[in-house]
Amino acid sequence: MTGSRYYITTPIYYVNDVPHIGHAYTTLACDAMARFMRLDGHEVLFLTGTDEHGQKVEKAAAKAGLEPQIFTERLSRLFRDLLPSLNVSNDDFIRTTEFRHIQSVQEVWRRLVKNGNIYLGQYAGWYSVRDEAYFSENELVDGMAPTGAPVEWVEEPSYFFNLSKWQEPLLRYYEENPDFIAPRSRRNEVVSFVSGGLHDLSVSRTSFKWGVPVPNDDDHIMYVWLDALTNYITAAGFPDCASETYTKFWPANLHVVGKDIVRFHAVYWPAFLMAADLPLPERVFAHGWWTNEGKKISKSLGNVIDPLELIETFGLDQVRYFLLREVPFGNDGDFSxxxxxxxxxxxxxxxxxxxxxxxxxxxxxxxxxxxxxxxxxxxxxxxxxxxxxxxxxxxxxxxxxxxxxxxxxxxxxxxxxxxxxxxxxxxxxxxxxxxxxxxxxxxxxxxxxxxxxxxxxxxxxxxxxxxxxxxxxxxxxxxxxxxxxxxRLSPGIKLTKPTPVFPKYTETK
The missing domain is CATH 1.10.730.10 (Isoleucyl-tRNA Synthetase; Domain 1)
Known part of the structure; x- marks a missing residue:
């Protein structure tokens, strides 16, 4: 098992929010994996970063009275600064506004066009700005997205990715690679979704401008998920497929994501890669969500858990241990x-x-x-x-x-x-x-x-x-x-006087 390479990624975190326990949980799990693999003799590439494009960011920047680039730089720094506080050992931090990434996304687009997998059409349907996702009429719940986010009716010219073409190749791939999606509950969910039929996916927008321009058509910017997902291959050196980094680390061994974005990583992402004639990652693992003292975490309830406050109260290694010990990774868990x-x-x-x-x-x-x-x-x-x-x-x-x-x-x-x-x-x-x-x-x-x-x-x-x-x-x-x-320890060596490594925690009044 020792001596090979290992590439692990967190999702890139959307900059319209501040870091919370969910971000810390995903990142710490990846950090534990990366550290284990390094200690076991692997050459590791551990990637995290921020997703900085999209209508949601453009609107939030305008509300803050800032240009999107300045707005995203400020918020991206919050996520970057969290990493040393968590003692995270990432090897790279990617931002989707970087030049290397824009080059990479545009090359993926050109490959999709060259292979006949993108066409120009007209989009009309329900769109959730918060989720950066499209929903059909029968997916709405009481007029809202399944996540509870508001939706708006959108009609505009759009390029489409022929996702429907990849339904059978995806199902075949899932069957041939049963460990591609984990845990099993998420795999079953994805297989059921794809088996229900896939519709071609709108992959560009004209109603806002904060995104990666579509090659040869500046009226369009790319759909945020095509942009965001490509970060994983950007950090591996794409589009220079002859580079040492790319040949060594792509395809990735493991993408760790929250269960709310498993569809994007286990359906759209492999379909994009198949359509661009690029290798697929080995595994996508979707973990569960945390509640706080038995209640759903939300801003409206005022019970959002700040990981930095947890660390200040209980200690960093204590928090790391608790989050990875308390519940099976993949299940939902409750913080108390x-x-x-x-x-x-x-x-x-x-x-x-x-x-x-x-x-x-x-x-x-x-x-x-x-x-x-x-x-x-x-x-x-x-x-x-x-x-x-x-x-x-x-x-x-x-x-x-x-x-x-x-x-x-x-x-x-x-x-x-x-x-x-x-x-x-x-x-x-x-x-x-x-x-x-x-x-x-x-x-x-x-x-x-x-x-x-x-x-x-x-x-x-x-x-x-x-x-x-x-x-x-x-x-x-x-x-x-x-x-x-x-x-083994060498007898006769004089040791320093020991001090407790894990002192007991006592509540202060």
Missing amino acids: RSAMIGRMNNDLANDFGNLSQRVLGFVAKNMGGVIPTPGNFTNDDAALLDAAERLLSRLRDEYQSQAFNRALETVWNVVGAANRYIDEQAPWALRKTDPERMSTVLYTLMETIRYLAILMQPIVPTSAGRMLDQLGVGIGARDFRCLTEAH
């Missing part, structure tokens, strides 16, 4: 303050943090802070070390499925085993009766903690790093290649 504190205090402080602090604190107090020399390992010792050593192969399977919560449950099984082991072996009693055995028990625990800390780096990178610092593990010995006997 009590659940957050429970994960912090029970999982992180009591289970993992206390394990490390108990062991390293005991070594500091009773062994002079020196890594002990083990004797012969008993069956109990070997069982715990073997459980730690088998973690990587199991985590590879879970990460490849984007099953972050299952991956963490697997890690916590070993955390629990280590806590039971220390209670059963009672090194505090062995200190008087069998010091040599005590050294072996402590070494077994320290080596287990080394495995756990290295494997937890994708989720809690700063805290895992501190734990590895306290174990005396150098920066160059923290990737997954070092999860072998050959890289």
